[in-house]
Amino acid sequence: MSAVTLTAFGLTTTQALAAPAPAAPGAKPVPVQRLTETGQKHAQKIRGKAAADQAFTAKSKAEGGGEDESDEAENSAEGTAQYTEARTAPGIVAPGAYGAAWAQLQSMPHTAGSWDHVTEKPYNSDDPRYRDVNSNSSGGSGLVTGRITGIAADKDGYVYAGGANGGVFRSRTGGGHWEPIADKLPTLSTGTLNLDAGSRLWYATGESNTGATSYVGTGVYVLSDPKHGEFQPGNRVGGAELESTIIHALRFGGGKVWAATSRGVWSHSATTLSGPWTMEFAPNPEYLPGGSKAGDPAAPYKNIANDIAIDPKDPNKVVLAVGWRSGDTYNGFYGKAADGTWQRVGSLGDLPTDAANVGNVTFARSADGSRYYAIDQSPAVMASDPDTGLKGIYVSKSGSPFGPWTQIADKDKLKNSGSALQDAGYQPGIQAWYNQFLQVDPANPDHVYAGLEEVFETTDSGTTWATVGPYWNNGFPCWSIDPAKQTGDCSPTTHSDQHAVAFGSYQGKATVYVGNDGGIYRRPTNGQLDAYGHAKDWTPLNDGTIDTLQYYSVGVGKDPADRSGRGVIVSGGLQDNGQSILRAHDKVMGSNFGGDGADTLVDPANGCNIAEEYVYLDMWVTQNCAVNDGSWTKDPSKATSYEVAPPDKDTSAARFIAPITSDPKDGNTWIAGGRHVWVQHKGYAIRSGSEWTSAYDLGDGHVATAVATVDGTVYAGWCGPCNNVGFSRGIAVGKTDGTGWHQLNLPVDGTLPNRYISSFAVDEKDAQHVLVAFNGFSRTWTEGPGAGVGHLFETRNGGATWTDISANLPDVPATSVKILPNDGLALGTDLAAFYRAPGTSDWRVLGRNLPTTSVQQLKTGPDGKLYAATFGRGIWSFDLRRLGHGRYDETDD
The missing domain is CATH 2.130.10.10 (YVTN repeat-like/Quinoprotein amine dehydrogenase)
Incomplete structure (x- = not known):
């Protein structure tokens, strides 16, 4: 987990879990889990890490890093406003800075010689050679790479994975044997990846996190033949309108593509790719570049759009999820009024609409249009509860983004579904501002995968949940630090901190892919669960041919x-x-x-x-x-x-x-x-x-x-x-x-x-x-x-x-x-x-x-x-x- 509250494998499991998790459909009842003596010893080192992160959170709040303070805006990822501070202080960087530098780079001469890729090898986080108190080894994540923030997959076994600052990789084999296909672009920062109905691959640049180590991008690119081609600078959609932004989501409807960015919501024709993007909505336009308050230190946090929900029955009906994760008066849901203006939506049922409870939001629509789902991170919860920022997960069973919405999960329901977080003093959603994905099984509108710090699954539209990708195996009775036992009887899990998800097909079987701080993993869409409600069938796809590792040092x-x-x-x-x-x-x-x-x-x-x-x-x-x-x-x-x-x-x-x-x-x-x-x-x-x-x-x-x-x-x-x-x-x-x-x-x-x-x-x-x-x-x-x-x-x-x-x-x-x-x-x-x-x-x-x-x-x-x-x-x-x-x-x- 790479943020102020936690870091990966920075949790501890020090006592019995409070309650057994409800069984997922068809699973055996989940037993109460007890931490082994060895597990307690293994956790001692990690406790200090989590404590340091909690101290940083307290320090940030004490120093006034509050609701819409710009320094708090960056103090939440990796404990480090520091990464961003190093690149911005003492002021605000104008859009176009990276683009201008890249353009100059293209005209510069090179020395002789070429670089050799040293870490183009599998990286085993469970390597038994290093299995002791200070290592990640035996946690169960297996082969890892760096943060994956975008995934797309098709029915033919082609998978596309985007690294946080590593560009796009393609696999023709359902994951593995990867090849980079975006290295000619001026940025390798990934916001999201989408395959449209015509099998074109859309690449939105600008990492879709408001974390301190997230880079802005240079817009949206489209590859018409993703199975064989590579992205080129000329594949950009529109002009420079989306340069120097973060793009959280692309959504399609009514012949248009919509982009939720750090500078509002934009749209463009999905067929005619030339011509500029159209600004649809910015809640505080005076803070945009060229506006009267563009130089204000808070400007980057005044027009953040997180997602867009389009009514499958009427693409003219659109809901915008807008707001800064730490809270601001403009936070909320917006719909278009009869006069063509965007107005705040007053009521959506259980899904909150007040500014205090609308933060980072992710939507997901079922393929048949019968369901809409949403995850909501609440600024108010994050400010009052040191252990979570999650308000809940919701469903609209009308299929309309206007609801009515019903809550189907909260932190308590998720923590009792086999989560590995709760004994550390944390709850699911502790980093819901940073960790979110949501996707519906194309073949079953009631089957949903949700990502926070862990991966959760429901097959009955939220009545029951299973933690199919627990934070780690340490602490569960099946776990063992003994190298001879590998991860004991525990099933392999994913790395923590979830960011991306996609459904596809591998060898004719429906497959789900998830991306997180440890790379990309897959399992059968309808996979098997063990006695703890955890998936038994995760496979890491980080075979060394995909290297998105994010090094601070060497x-x-x-x-x-x-x-x-x-x-x-x-x-x-x-x-x-x-x-x-x-x-x-x-x-x-x-x-x-x-x-x-x-x-x-x-x-x-x-x-x-x-x-x-x-x-x-x-x-x-x-x-x-x-x-x-x-x-x-x-x-x-x-x-x-x-x-x-x-x-x-x-x-x-x-x-x-x-x-x-x-x-x-x-x-x-x-x-x-x-x-x-x-x-x-x-x-x-x-x-x-x-x-x-x-x-x-x-x-x-x-x-x-x-x-x-x-x-x-x-x-x-x-x-x-x-x-x-x-x-x-x-x-x-x-x-x-x-x-x-x-x-x-x-x-x-x-x-x-x-x-x-x-x-x-x-x-x-x-x-x-x-x-x-x-x-x-x-x-x-x-x-x-x-x-x-x-x-x-x-x-x-x-x-x-x-x-x-x-x-x-x-x-x-x-x-x-x-x-x-x-x-x-x-x-x-x-x-x-x-x-x-x-x-x-x-x-x-x-x-x-x-x-x-x-x-x-x-x-x-x-x-x-x-x-x-x-x-x-x-x-x-x-x-x-x-x-x-x-x-x-x-x-x-």
Whole structure:
């Protein structure tokens, strides 16, 4: 679960479930479930994660992140307003920023060489090699990949899956053997996928979540021959009207396609694809681009549309579900009046229509038109109940979106259907603002799949429910941590956090596909249930040919088990998928650390020495790759990882993804950044958080965003406040022994922009020679105090003076800078990686073949390669020998 309240596998099951679940039709009664002793021990680590997330929620509310405050708007996904803050502060980014950067990227020359896809392998979250207290392993999710936010499927076994920031993949075999088909588009951010009646594939870009790590898109694209073709930029429907929006849903009726976006509801002819989109309804048009309040910090949250319901008997009758998840006066359902204006719907039966109880809504219509279903997330419930935001699930048995609607489920009914959430102190719908899908079996209007954190199924229009995809297996009596028993007697489940669903056919059998934070899964539409009301027949389709993994970090070190001495271990921290580890001769990646992964340190000389960060600076260390030989199941003291978090392990004292680093000339010296700059000199032999010392206090309200050190000199970038209201940043410089610390003079109107500091590169030959990268967009696109111009700056005197060396770089957020062994520079950004050769001033795109997605971190490995952790397409490597040693003496252009 990747949000402020929970993270994947961040739940605990610590006592008996309160009540047995009602049996699904045809199933055996569900027994009361008791947590095993081993399960209690396994949950101890996870409890701390959930507690940290709850603390962040409380902090957000205490700081006034209320109903329509813009910073609360982003503080809910992954605990991190921080991801979005880094790209927006100190102001609001105008539409078109990413599009302009992508257009410039197309005209830039490339260096020689191509990138190699490192993580194009299956990733087994249940890998028995790493089955101990700190890993996800044995939870039951099996093979995973990154967040899937759109799915479409047909009757011929073709399946289309869209990654959150990974683009569209096609399978011709009912799932598996995937191939990317949208990599030529300017964005890989997926809102939704739909197959229309003519078998055309519609791709709405702009991830359909209001989470902090969701990217906006560039509109809607249509592929007329999805079985054989690939999306091209010329496939876009209409003009630029939907650029820089999030598209929550596409709905079809009356010859039109309707789009629910973050800037209102739009429509377009579904047959004539040229011509502009038509604005149908925006509740607060003054906040739209060009409006009188477009520059207001709340503008992005004033016109959010979530879904559209079209009457199957009369396509002129339409209901719009509109509203911001945390509540606003405009929230509600709207229908068109006789005079052609959109008016708030006053009553729909059980389905609430008041602004306080209409939040994120998803509709689903049966194929025969006899039923409409809806999920409603309530701002009022979310504000008053710390354990859920769900108001309910509803049905209109008239088939009309105007009802009357009847409630068929609430959190209590769902939690008693076999949910794995309740014992953690949470209820179904805890993240209903983030986790939602709803779909009706085309062959049975009473058969419905609903997705929240878990997957629920009803075969009788909501009279009874079954949790067919529980959050995880940990805690159920069938569960076992023993590698010899795999997941015990538990049936495999899906990953948590549901986002997409589709029905199709595989080998002539009706099949349902679900997408979540762990990828895409399938089961027979009318599958089997076990004694707990859980599905017995989920199959993960994440075979490694689909890689939508969202990495925050990467680390590389020599594999001590490789006899050649050349093999390496590649490890990295992931959104909602823990820490991955790929050893030199592995055919399958494993997960040796659970929850959300964050920053990573790997010993270049021995890749089994790994420091893995959870979130908020909660660091753990292993010196054996976290391989467990099974002894932990007999003696809990024999863990393979040790918690070594500095004292700033707190939501108010560290960023969600807090920076950590080591001295490249002294691998035993580590720096960790929270409110304080922490130092320790034991390297991977550290065993306790008490072994850190504070070298410097950045100040009340300040937290580190980037740290670097060489030869005892430390550079620490910080922000505080970090949101766009009163944003401030700075750079502190000092020694690891605590001496010589001072703040550099960085006036808001000075050379360096007043934007988020994302990365440093310190010259190993001269610690006074430093590069600093800035996130966000420059003054062209950002309205805010001191936004400035440029993304990369250089000093040769320890920060006394700086020079902008951005040159011809596109105006796009910069994330990671590296000084390469040949003294060239590499820079990771939200669109590509770039290279500047020694002795030159211009930049080129680094190599070819790297997908157009966010490069979060660059690291060099002991094998002479540069590694890129991308947030949506896994880890890639580039052989630096292709760059030569001087100017562009090897080039593809």
